[in-house]
Amino acid sequence: MDAHSGDHQADHGPCVRVMDSRKILFDGEGFLNDFDDWSETVFETLAKERGLTQITDQHLRVVRFMREYYAYHGRAPMNRQLKEGTGLSVMALEKVFPDGLKHGARRLSGLPNPKTCN
Amino acid sequence: MIYEEFLLDDKALIYLDNAATSYPKPAGCMLRALARYIELGVSPSRGGYDLAREAETAVSDVRHALRCFFGADENYPVCFGSNATDALNTLIQGLTEPGDHVVSTCLEHNSVLRPLHHLRAQGRIEFDLAEFDASGFVNPDDIAAMIRPHTRMVVINHASNVLGTVQPVSAIGEICRNKGIPLILDVSQSAGAIPIEMKKWNVSGLAFTGHKSLLSPSGIGGLIIHPDLPIRSIRFGGTGIDSGNLFHTQTFPHRLEAGTLNLLGILALGESLLYLQERETQGYRPREMWLTERLRDGFSEIYGIDQYAVQSLENHLPLLTCNVRGYAAADVGAILDGDFNIAVRAGLHCAPLVHERLGTAPNGAIRFSVGFLNSIDSIDSAISAMSIIARNA
Numbered sequence: 001m002d003a004h005s006g007d008h009q010a011d012h013g014p015c016v017r018v019m020d021s022r023k024i025l026f027d028g029e030g031f032l033n034d035f036d037d038w039s040e041t042v043f044e045t046l047a048k049e050r051g052l053t054q055i056t057d058q059h060l061r062v063v064r065f066m067r068e069y070y071a072y073h074g075r076a077p078m079n080r081q082l083k084e085g086t087g088l089s090v091m092a093l094e095k096v097f098p099d100g101l102k103h104g105a106r107r108l109s110g111l112p113n114p115k116t117c118n
Numbered sequence: 119m120i121y122e123e124f125l126l127d128d129k130a131l132i133y134l135d136n137a138a139t140s141y142p143k144p145a146g147c148m149l150r151a152l153a154r155y156i157e158l159g160v161s162p163s164r165g166g167y168d169l170a171r172e173a174e175t176a177v178s179d180v181r182h183a184l185r186c187f188f189g190a191d192e193n194y195p196v197c198f199g200s201n202a203t204d205a206l207n208t209l210i211q212g213l214t215e216p217g218d219h220v221v222s223t224c225l226e227h228n229s230v231l232r233p234l235h236h237l238r239a240q241g242r243i244e245f246d247l248a249e250f251d252a253s254g255f256v257n258p259d260d261i262a263a264m265i266r267p268h269t270r271m272v273v274i275n276h277a278s279n280v281l282g283t284v285q286p287v288s289a290i291g292e293i294c295r296n297k298g299i300p301l302i303l304d305v306s307q308s309a310g311a312i313p314i315e316m317k318k319w320n321v322s323g324l325a326f327t328g329h330k331s332l333l334s335p336s337g338i339g340g341l342i343i344h345p346d347l348p349i350r351s352i353r354f355g356g357t358g359i360d361s362g363n364l365f366h367t368q369t370f371p372h373r374l375e376a377g378t379l380n381l382l383g384i385l386a387l388g389e390s391l392l393y394l395q396e397r398e399t400q401g402y403r404p405r406e407m408w409l410t411e412r413l414r415d416g417f418s419e420i421y422g423i424d425q426y427a428v429q430s431l432e433n434h435l436p437l438l439t440c441n442v443r444g445y446a447a448a449d450v451g452a453i454l455d456g457d458f459n460i461a462v463r464a465g466l467h468c469a470p471l472v473h474e475r476l477g478t479a480p481n482g483a484i485r486f487s488v489g490f491l492n493s494i495d496s497i498d499s500a501i502s503a504m505s506i507i508a509r510n511a
Contacts (some may be wrong), residue, residue, distance in 0.1 A: 101446075
């Protein structure tokens with residue numbers, strides 16, 4: 001993980017990929033275009049591509065929390081809600097996923113690209 | 119004492135995002151403005167009744183205060199808008215004609231870059247952008263070398279919102295004066311943070327926003343221009359005068375104002391200007407720079423932090439930008455907020471060309487910007503937090 005190399009953060013333009021026997025549209029930064037296109041199989045495929053070969057209960061807990069929160073509230077959890085919901089510090093969460101929070105946890109959870117300066 | 123003025127608990131969030139917007143605003147100023155608005159809140163200059171005229175007088179008083187604050191003569195029109203982006207659009211679109219050329223810099227915010235790119239895409243103008251050096255400064259000679267016979271204006275950022283570097287405006291103004299080209303200055307970051315001398319520096323048009331170091335609410339800003347600047351209206355509508363004319367009023371300030379003004383914002387801006395003048399005598403600027411130095415020196419001691427353009431803090435605003443190796447900037451911002459209760463700005467800061475040049479695009483960097491209320495403890499907490507984050511990379 002190198003914040004300066006940024007290959008996974010560069011915008012390569014939208015693309016359609018076949019995953020879990022479906023055509024899925026991704027944006028230029030690899031975020032799902034449609035929240036409902038996510039499945040655990042899609043998650044596993046994307047995770048493997050990002051170097052996350054061993055998916056643990058912790059990964060699944062974080063991803064499920066983020067998805068449930070988004071589905072219920074229509075937005076991603078704030079930092080403090082992320083901590084409360086996962087029982088982890090933000091710094092620990094950043095370590096759980098190879099690409100950190102925004103480009104790791106959020107992207108692998110199938111949440112939309114925030115496209116904001118944070 | 120100072121915390122009481124701002125109605126803030128000093129144990130609350132450590133706010134180091136003052137370059138985005140100052141927070142909190144001086145409570146006394148906001149409450150006085152609100153009280154005046156409750157009393158005066160009719161449409162200024164619309165109507166011949168005394169209260170409307172009184173409201174207009176209050177607006178005129180703030181126009182006058184702004185001229186004094188920015189070193190402009192009394193005959194310089196002051197036109198209100200919603201923010202600096204609004205004012206810059208008015209200046210850039212109101213001054214350029216098809217076929218014109220514009221000189222600007224790579225330090226600009228999107229408030230300048232986007233209008234320029236849109237006008238170029240429409241085939242209306244072309245432009246050149248001067249580079250900045252490793253210390254974050256534009257060389258006035260580079261600006262001079264880019265000026266062509268059909269250059270309509272030079273538009274520059276007084277102080278970079280990413281690097282904090284204050285550009286040599288006086289020298290650039292001299293070049294523009296000698297060549298007879300208007301200099302348009304974006305003072306979004308510098309207004310209220312450092313002194314500005316519009317007339318002395320030969321600035322023909324100045325765009326400001328209230329919500330940063332002018333300590334006013336968001337939604338109020340504007341521009342001040344030299345009385346001879348040949349600028350057209352780019353928006354048209356009600357001005358409260360000359361209503362029988364179906365074309366927009368061409369006298370100032372109406373030429374560049376359309377529709378009812380943000381009276382509450384203007385009153386708050388007036389109160390904040392008075393407050394800033396009072397605080398000026400209490401030496402808040404050196405204190406903010408001293409805290410910034412402490413932050414820079416603290417970060418310098420931490421392995422894994424890269425800072426940009428802070429070798430010297432001469433001609434610099436109280437902000438600094440950095441990255442922690444091994445982290446995306448957005449994630450550092452989230453950790454600072456979620457785990458340390460520190461608010462900073464991560465990302466590209468709406469100035470993508472600066473980050474391209476620094477090599478920090480597309481992730482950007484983390485910006486810490488010091489304000490009135492930051493204490494030594496808050497700065498030390500930020501250093502300590504960054505140290506922990508860097509150690510965990």
